[in-house]
Amino acid sequence: MKLIENIGKGVFDLYRNIVDILALFFTTIWWIVTGPFKGKFPSRTSVFQQMVFVGVQSVVIVFFISLFTGIVIAMQSAYQLKQLGAAIYVAPMVSVSMARELGPVFTALIVAGRVGSAIAAELGTMKVSEQIEALETLALDPVRFLVIPRFLALLIMMPCLTIISDVVGMAGGSIVGIFSLDLNIYRYMTFSFDMMTWKDIWTGLIKSSVFGITIAMVSCYVGLNTRGGAEGVGKSTTMSVVISFILIVLFDCLITGLFYFSNI
DSSP states (O other), X not given: OHHHHHHHHHHHHHHHHHHHHHHHHHHHHHHHHHHHHHTOOOOHHHHHHHHHHHTGGGHHHHHHHHHHHHHXXXXXXXXXXXXXXXXXXXXXXXXXXXXXXXXXXXXXXXXXXXXXXXXHHHHHHHHHTTHHHHHHHTTOOHIIIIIHHXXXXXHHHHXXXXXXXXXXXHHHHHHHHHHTSOOOHHHHHHHHHHSOOHHHHHHHHHHHHHHHHHHHHHHHHHHHTOOSHHHHHHHHHHHXXXXXXXXXXXXXXXXXXXXXXXXX
């Protein structure tokens, strides 16, 4: 009976958290749509500050991760394709893999670990120090002041970081193609783009936008519901990263399946 009770409690808690996250999401969308008309929209400065934190300050780590990922994909695929006399196909394999899958997913994981954890820790600290309650006492909606700037920053900057990741990953693959496979740089890049379609690009951008929304909602929700002082902040930070990682992979699978089976 105790086992059944624990399972039921876990299912109920999961259902409640999902409902609460969706409620936070729709509240955020409502403020974004109606806020400008009511004169209650976050200042541009706060949004731009979050965009710098989310995007500009993440470029370096995204650059190096994507560069090494492109190099590894090229080396692993070249090992097999050279045996078939098709080494030139390393180029489209790297470009399509980065654009459709690895670019958006790796960028999202990087941002979830760096930005999502920081958002959860910042909002969690504000929650346990009663700064959130102070805003509510002043009749200031925490969603409008705290969630919307982070939501917009992630929604805007995630596709930008993904494009950077795609380009750098292709450049990493070209290093292997030029110096190891003796391919001409012009031929390598031409073959990469000839085999790539617009669907490959916008599929990755759609994924990155969904991942950005996911990271924003999870980290803000966990941060705003932090309990237990400094220890609770640490737990919330860890929880936001773990949940974001799981949901990123889950949504990646769902979106990929949607495009695969629907032939969009």
